[in-house]
Amino acid sequence: MGVNRKAARLAGCVAGVTAAGLLAAASPASAVAGGAPVTGAAASALVRLAIGGDATSGGHACTGTLVSSQWVLTTASCLTGKTGAQAGDGLVDGAPPAVAVNAAVTETGKPTRQIAVDRVAPRTDRDVVLLRLVAPVLGASPGTLAATPPPSSGQVTVAGFGRTATEWIPDVPQSAPLTVAPGAPDHGLALEATGTSGVCRGDAGAPVFTADGRITGVVTGSYQHNCLGETATNPAVSAVRVDDLGEWVTAHTVTGHHGLYRIDANGAVLGYSGTGSAWTTLGTGFDRVYAGESALVATRADTHDVYRYIGTPGQWAKIGGPGDGFVVNADGVYGYNGGGVLRWTGTGWETVGPAGTAFYAAGHLLARTVPGTGDLSLMTAPGTWVKIGTSGTGFAINDDGIYGANGGGVYHWTGTGSTWASVGKAQSALYAGAHTLLGIEPATKDVNLLTGTGWSRIGGSGDSFAANADGVYGVNSGGIYRWSAASGSWASIGPATRALATD
16 A cells, blocks of 8 residues: 655644644644655545535544445544544544544445444544444455554655645545654654655544555644645654554454344344343334344334444434345345345445345355346346356355255355355255354254264254354244354243344
């Protein structure tokens, strides 16, 4: 992720608003001056953030970096106007931001569009926050965090959407080289612009890249050196380190497939606590629930409209009308009906394929069975589908790939053409989650677990089964049960349910 253009003043780089900077006489930084346009993977990872609306409506702009398809790394001060370790004060971990925040993102082959932020994850020890987008960004190349700080006197690169030496609002992000200076505070980076470069208003939150393109920090302030309309000559730029936040970022951005959800007889959606039989009510008035890496959605019992869970019990947002069904994976929420399959973009729905008799989704995979033939077709890009198999008695997708069953056995798609490898004897139905594949014995209806040596019976018949990273679950008229690999037995974890879903 190469970049090379930017400089500003240590007054803070929030465009369209005055903010306190990291140094006594500094203010938030904005776009890079004296740099060059960012292209390639680095450009696809950068987003322009609008905080509280755009400049014409009293809002301001910052820069952020995608660190996954759905999470943006930036400075907390962009949202709060506060500085240092207190920058995140007022931001509630797991809750929406106090003011509207939108990210301008670009997906491959599409014009730039706005995606709203629905959840924040602030640090309490430095000016850093993660922002979750309501929908993933397709085709982006998320940035990767460095594992060590840059050496003193070494060179780094900053890239952002801030003001330049000649433009108030550049159309594309700019980058410029900076030098690592001594005297940085705890968790901080002291930087200096060189030559005609500078970090300007609008660059707050901009990533600081190491020579190998990894993110070692985010910009928090500058003196606006060489920025349009500014006269400051001080080249100092302040940033906060993120090279030691890898585990924290991963904990928020990488789904662990731990979610288990049910709908009770009264239409309440409940999430499992993971222990005993404790469940938390997340919402009421629903009849079906769907879960995946990027979202939890449910359909209303009265209107059948589809709603997305915001992350706080009781908070759901309508994202669409009725459909025949929905599936969720790491790339988003998909709804299908007789007219085709559509993906929710965060602002609306776009058609990505024709109708199917059934849809299967997990990870970055979306497959459908073709009406009439039953063939299995895989989406390789929005609107592009390829046949990878013929009809079968059932299909399933988990973290290990795509599985299909027919009268001859169960097979795993090799990832090439229509080539499948046998993994076990025939099963009448398949259930999948995380790295688990379950099959139903055709004659007895017993449930089997696929192991390295084939199928192993783990229980009797049930109405339905599911799996996630925490275990295997079965449902019958008596309730919900979790299977223990250690004891080989099943334990009750909840009452009978109308619907069960795992992410």
